[in-house]
Amino acid sequence: MRTLSLLAALLGGSALPLTAQVPRDSAFGPIAAVPDDGQRLFESQCTRCHGVGGTGGVAPALNRPTLRRAPTDEALVQVILGGVPGTAMVAFWNLSADEAKSVALYIRALGRRPPEVLPGDPALGRALYEGAGGCGTCHVLDGRGAGWAPDLSDVGIRLSGAQLRQSLVEPGAAQPISPLPSVHGPYPAYLAVEATTSAGRVLRGTRVTEDDFTLVLRAADGTLHSLDKTRLRRLRKTPGQSPMPSYAATFSADELDHLVAYLASRKGAP
Ligand code: HEC
Numbered sequence: 001m002r003t004l005s006l007l008a009a010l011l012g013g014s015a016l017p018l019t020a021q022v023p024r025d026s027a028f029g030p031i032a033a034v035p036d037d038g039q040r041l042f043e044s045q046c047t048r049c050h051g052v053g054g055t056g057g058v059a060p061a062l063n064r065p066t067l068r069r070a071p072t073d074e075a076l077v078q079v080i081l082g083g084v085p086g087t088a089m090v091a092f093w094n095l096s097a098d099e100a101k102s103v104a105l106y107i108r109a110l111g112r113r114p115p116e117v118l119p120g121d122p123a124l125g126r127a128l129y130e131g132a133g134g135c136g137t138c139h140v141l142d143g144r145g146a147g148w149a150p151d152l153s154d155v156g157i158r159l160s161g162a163q164l165r166q167s168l169v170e171p172g173a174a175q176p177i178s179p180l181p182s183v184h185g186p187y188p189a190y191l192a193v194e195a196t197t198s199a200g201r202v203l204r205g206t207r208v209t210e211d212d213f214t215l216v217l218r219a220a221d222g223t224l225h226s227l228d229k230t231r232l233r234r235l236r237k238t239p240g241q242s243p244m245p246s247y248a249a250t251f252s253a254d255e256l257d258h259l260v261a262y263l264a265s266r267k268g269a270p
């Protein structure tokens, strides 16, 4: 998989017709007819991005009755085998068509579970988001806000209630994965870096992209700096550190419930 993404990167990404590799099964029978190793496969290959039980994580929750990119069972199998080009959802070429069907079956079963019930009031949460939280200075939501932090318009389908709460009180604990192709596999999109130039200037911010020679850093004010790695005196990376402040002390437990309820209600365009 890594060699292939390296190849894709060398070829400029677009030269590999990703979906053309998908074995097309003309006799795509009813999905319920496949053996039940779907859960095992899901847990070994998918939970690190989609969460245990498909409750979401760095990738969208899959425990929903309808999936945007997979309206039909056949489309679901196609997404698994072909990936979503240009995102961290890679093509799972290592799965056979039958294995992909059992994973699809498991995902559909997750979608039939009852939805999560959350205690907070979304309207009160919205007031905190737009007021005291100051969230719009970094995040975009429904097209409003400043914007280099993750877009929160569909965060309610990507993260469960527990994960939303964790984002607020323990930012950086589970950072989103960058959608950009990387020869080293998926990497966090907002890694904290501190670079000391040969002239002794210290730059702090988050990593936007990096290869063997160059690192692009975004400072807190949004300015991008392209740094020649071979000429840096020091480069320090701090995984798990977030530019987002923790709101554990800012908001009461009830207020956090309201914010979580508001975020959970953000499900993007239908
Ligand atoms: C490296 C992280 C990663 C892994 C591992 C991963 N996915 Fe994904 N997946 C994503 C991302 C990111 C998206 C969202 C792509 C988009 O639409 O922008 C996604 C989207 C999807 C979708 C479409 C969801 C929708 O709302 O339509 C399905 C279905 C899916 N993945 C299934 C799987 C399955 C099954 C596995 C395991 C075999 C898997 N994924 C493994 C990152 C991952």
Ligand code: HEC
Binding pocket: 057, 058, 128, 129, 133, 134, 135, 136, 137, 138, 139, 148, 149, 150, 152, 155, 158, 164, 167, 168, 171, 172, 173, 174, 175, 176, 190, 241, 242, 243, 244, 245, 247, 259, 263
């Ligand atoms: C100083 C900028 C900043 C402010 C202010 C800020 N955030 Fe964030 N937030 C970020 C960054 C950067 C990330 C991604 C890195 C991470 O998860 O640590 C993030 C991640 C998140 C996530 C997880 C998103 C995902 O896709 O995984 C949620 C939810 C979130 N913020 C909600 C909020 C809310 C609600 C507020 C206001 C109460 C807020 N943020 C204030 C910068 C900010």
